[in-house]
Amino acid sequence: MILPSRSNASTVADRLAEIVGDRHVLSRPSELLVYNSDGLPGYRRQPRLAVFPGARDEAIAVVRLLADEGLPFVPRGAGTGLSGGSLADDIIVIGLHRLKDIISLDIENRRVTVEPGVVNLRLNKYVAPHGLLYAPDPSSEAACTIGGNVAENAGGPHCLKYGVTLNHVLAMTVVLPSGEVVELGSKFGEHDGYDLRGAFIGSEGCFGLALDITVKLTQRPQTVRTLLADFMSVDKAARVTSAIIASGIVPAALEFMDGPTIRVVEASIYAAGYPKDAEAVLLIELDGLEAGVSADLEVVRRVCIEGGARNVKVARDDVERLKLWQGRKKAFGAMGRLASHLIVQDAVIPRTRLSEILATIGAISKKYGVLVCNVFHAGDGNLHPNIAYNADDTDESERVHKAMTEIMNACIAAGGSITGEHGVGLDKMGYMESIFSDNSLNAMCELRGVFDPEHRANPGKVMPIHSCKEWNAVASAR
Amino acid sequence: MPGCALPGTPLADALPGINACVHCGFCLQACPTYLNLEDENDSPRGRIFLMRSLLEGTVKPDDPSVQQHIDQCLGCRACEPVCPSGVPYGQLLEATRATLRESRPNPFIARFILFVFARAWLLRPAMFFSRLLAATPIPTLLSGVKGRIGFAMAMLASTGRSIERSPYSAISRGERGRVAALRGCVMDGLFSATNRATERVLKVNGYAMVDAPGQQCCGALHAHAGDLENARKLARRNIAAFEKSNPEFVAVNAAGCGATMKEYGHLLKDDPEWHERAAAFGSRVRDVSELLAAAGPRAGGALPIRVTYDAPCHLQHAQRVTQAPLSMLAAIPGLELVPLHDSDQCCGSAGIYNLIEPATSDAVLAPKLANIRATGAPWVATGNPGCLMQIGAGLIRAEISAKSIHPVDLLDASYAAFGQ
Numbered sequence: 001m002i003l004p005s006r007s008n009a010s011t012v013a014d015r016l017a018e019i020v021g022d023r024h025v026l027s028r029p030s031e032l033l034v035y036n037s038d039g040l041p042g043y044r045r046q047p048r049l050a051v052f053p054g055a056r057d058e059a060i061a062v063v064r065l066l067a068d069e070g071l072p073f074v075p076r077g078a079g080t081g082l083s084g085g086s087l088a089d090d091i092i093v094i095g096l097h098r099l100k101d102i103i104s105l106d107i108e109n110r111r112v113t114v115e116p117g118v119v120n121l122r123l124n125k126y127v128a129p130h131g132l133l134y135a136p137d138p139s140s141e142a143a144c145t146i147g148g149n150v151a152e153n154a155g156g157p158h159c160l161k162y163g164v165t166l167n168h169v170l171a172m173t174v175v176l177p178s179g180e181v182v183e184l185g186s187k188f189g190e191h192d193g194y195d196l197r198g199a200f201i202g203s204e205g206c207f208g209l210a211l212d213i214t215v216k217l218t219q220r221p222q223t224v225r226t227l228l229a230d231f232m233s234v235d236k237a238a239r240v241t242s243a244i245i246a247s248g249i250v251p252a253a254l255e256f257m258d259g260p261t262i263r264v265v266e267a268s269i270y271a272a273g274y275p276k277d278a279e280a281v282l283l284i285e286l287d288g289l290e291a292g293v294s295a296d297l298e299v300v301r302r303v304c305i306e307g308g309a310r311n312v313k314v315a316r317d318d319v320e321r322l323k324l325w326q327g328r329k330k331a332f333g334a335m336g337r338l339a340s341h342l343i344v345q346d347a348v349i350p351r352t353r354l355s356e357i358l359a360t361i362g363a364i365s366k367k368y369g370v371l372v373c374n375v376f377h378a379g380d381g382n383l384h385p386n387i388a389y390n391a392d393d394t395d396e397s398e399r400v401h402k403a404m405t406e407i408m409n410a411c412i413a414a415g416g417s418i419t420g421e422h423g424v425g426l427d428k429m430g431y432m433e434s435i436f437s438d439n440s441l442n443a444m445c446e447l448r449g450v451f452d453p454e455h456r457a458n459p460g461k462v463m464p465i466h467s468c469k470e471w472n473a474v475a476s477a478r
Numbered sequence: 479m480p481g482c483a484l485p486g487t488p489l490a491d492a493l494p495g496i497n498a499c500v501h502c503g504f505c506l507q508a509c510p511t512y513l514n515l516e517d518e519n520d521s522p523r524g525r526i527f528l529m530r531s532l533l534e535g536t537v538k539p540d541d542p543s544v545q546q547h548i549d550q551c552l553g554c555r556a557c558e559p560v561c562p563s564g565v566p567y568g569q570l571l572e573a574t575r576a577t578l579r580e581s582r583p584n585p586f587i588a589r590f591i592l593f594v595f596a597r598a599w600l601l602r603p604a605m606f607f608s609r610l611l612a613a614t615p616i617p618t619l620l621s622g623v624k625g626r627i628g629f630a631m632a633m634l635a636s637t638g639r640s641i642e643r644s645p646y647s648a649i650s651r652g653e654r655g656r657v658a659a660l661r662g663c664v665m666d667g668l669f670s671a672t673n674r675a676t677e678r679v680l681k682v683n684g685y686a687m688v689d690a691p692g693q694q695c696c697g698a699l700h701a702h703a704g705d706l707e708n709a710r711k712l713a714r715r716n717i718a719a720f721e722k723s724n725p726e727f728v729a730v731n732a733a734g735c736g737a738t739m740k741e742y743g744h745l746l747k748d749d750p751e752w753h754e755r756a757a758a759f760g761s762r763v764r765d766v767s768e769l770l771a772a773a774g775p776r777a778g779g780a781l782p783i784r785v786t787y788d789a790p791c792h793l794q795h796a797q798r799v800t801q802a803p804l805s806m807l808a809a810i811p812g813l814e815l816v817p818l819h820d821s822d823q824c825c826g827s828a829g830i831y832n833l834i835e836p837a838t839s840d841a842v843l844a845p846k847l848a849n850i851r852a853t854g855a856p857w858v859a860t861g862n863p864g865c866l867m868q869i870g871a872g873l874i875r876a877e878i879s880a881k882s883i884h885p886v887d888l889l890d891a892s893y894a895a896f897g898q
Contacts, residue, residue: 040501052516079518
């Protein structure tokens, strides 16, 4: 038997097509254009190829082929990321959206194993009939994938009480950039040795690809109550946020939307009935046992009224409750009503300094003549200043970027961090040196080197290249 | 945008709609072609990105892959009701297709169909021949043949399978206003019994029916394919024809036609002479279910059957009419409505898409058929001729015993039962 020679003229694209089928490899520049951006319209990086494995074994074979060839790659889910995390020039995009099987549901032990391309909301619909839910609920839940959630350690409104992706992933099967397949974590909860599962979650595609993910499921609460408190002042809403937390109650979610955001949402198909003349609303959800929720509801209502809320409305039924939530969750997408481009940051600040930082953001917005829409997870101090702008207007673009940089620096100065859930990606790399020392950055580079010694997985992300001694050594050796 | 690569084209004109997209991706899971083809180029966001790239000049209108992904769109507009920024996707698609047509004509079969539909003197004999053929056993015999011929035969075979009813006379007091009905092309040619039933049920519900002679094909197929000139020509003729009989409402029992006619104002927005007339006309257009729902509709006689409902995309997504057809079914005593999983998903008919993009159309139809089978209902109600034939043909070819039927026919059968 004569084996086909590896060294014949077949290109990488052809050999990828042998693994996944012709239709699932893109090599024409015009077809790759779409993969040069993600959920943030501001960044574009042109990949060399895109490949979409349709089964776990295909994904492993793809990674091994790229390892043999020494080619860099970037994993991609639904492309809803907000930090440019799945973009890089001249790499191979490995789209994992076709791996969308729910592999096994273990109702008794409240866990489910899924492939990385399963959409967050689909998982929730799948487990709902069993009275269960998957708690992390990013606002992009209707589109984003569990694999992407793991890569970015995604949060969401209900992570205030329930914790972020990291707190819900039990175990993963991962294919490392070398092609080696490893198990991280344990389906039974406790892992042995170092928590490499924890290191992988939030590694932004730099440590490899998850082939399957086992997550914890949570029992649906007996009672859920959702309040909408509206304010004629941003400051009062910010102070009430701190006061609710200070009262000792941990709401399931505590979300803040300012006036400009309210008006954009109310103009959209997701209009939720937020008062259009308000300067801020708080969307507060309480859940748990009926008795406790009723008591907490009264406390929260009182704190809101005493703090200057104009109205506090409690959703009458699930229909109204979901409507209130849809408005909040689709707010980001509705910003297109203002302008074609959008920049959003997700700095985290100490909750006690919310009022002060919002005032600073207001002042920065005035100084640069840009419109900042604030819609964010107030309960855990995770800000989302959005600025819609026209990227073709160079003067406006410049002002927007200066304003955003100033906002970020103000958050850092207040003792905050640069990303709560969107990841560093391309977008926040410039801030890494503001919050980490050289030694810390180097330690992170070394950790990355353990998973991906050749730095082929999502190159040029998270770590500013020049800050990584080890990396520089590799680069100069090439 | 600095320097538009395609100035003066319909696409350049659509730039504000393109700019409304901020890439959030909330449309992906609503898109049947993304779910089936699994490539973002075949998603609404991806296609909008291609449209933007065409205007930026980073891709050329003669690029075959761009054409392919634009062609592969069903135009179901399921992305519109989920878009927080309100991107008018259907309009963007038509503008893009109109722009691409300039560098490459539509495929022959599409041009042939559009040519015939734009000419009443050709359409009438074509429909007459189809009717003759449908009355023979030939379509049923050939409905299992592989490929598009067999599928087309199955479509024809599915048209003669409506519910039996005895004649009754519908008398109207006319208190709800004067209504002229669109006869339509396929509806008139292959579903004339449904057209007659439409008049009867509207009369029973208090509408006075008036004729609108001179009406033609609504131009929906032409607009969807990017042939905006012929679509406008047909729109002008229809506006003039309906204006003459001056009805308060124009009733349409084909969701695809109704969606286009409601949007005549947009189609003729740059025509100073016709724009206002078109907008005024559009505001009178109603799906037949809307008129019936406004009147109740009146309850009929008992019809003890099990029915499942599939929402035509151009009713659900384009016209946003969701409850009215269900109120028609609810007015039928004894009718048991069986919920259909993913009833808001496209069936893959999409005008003439099923003849031009058969592989994708079949892929979109497959889950629809499986969901219908799972209901066990012997009837699938849907208010659009394309969907009636697509689902009808699919059911025949998959040997599922259910039949597709227009909700008007069910209500009519209920009124017929009441008369007895």
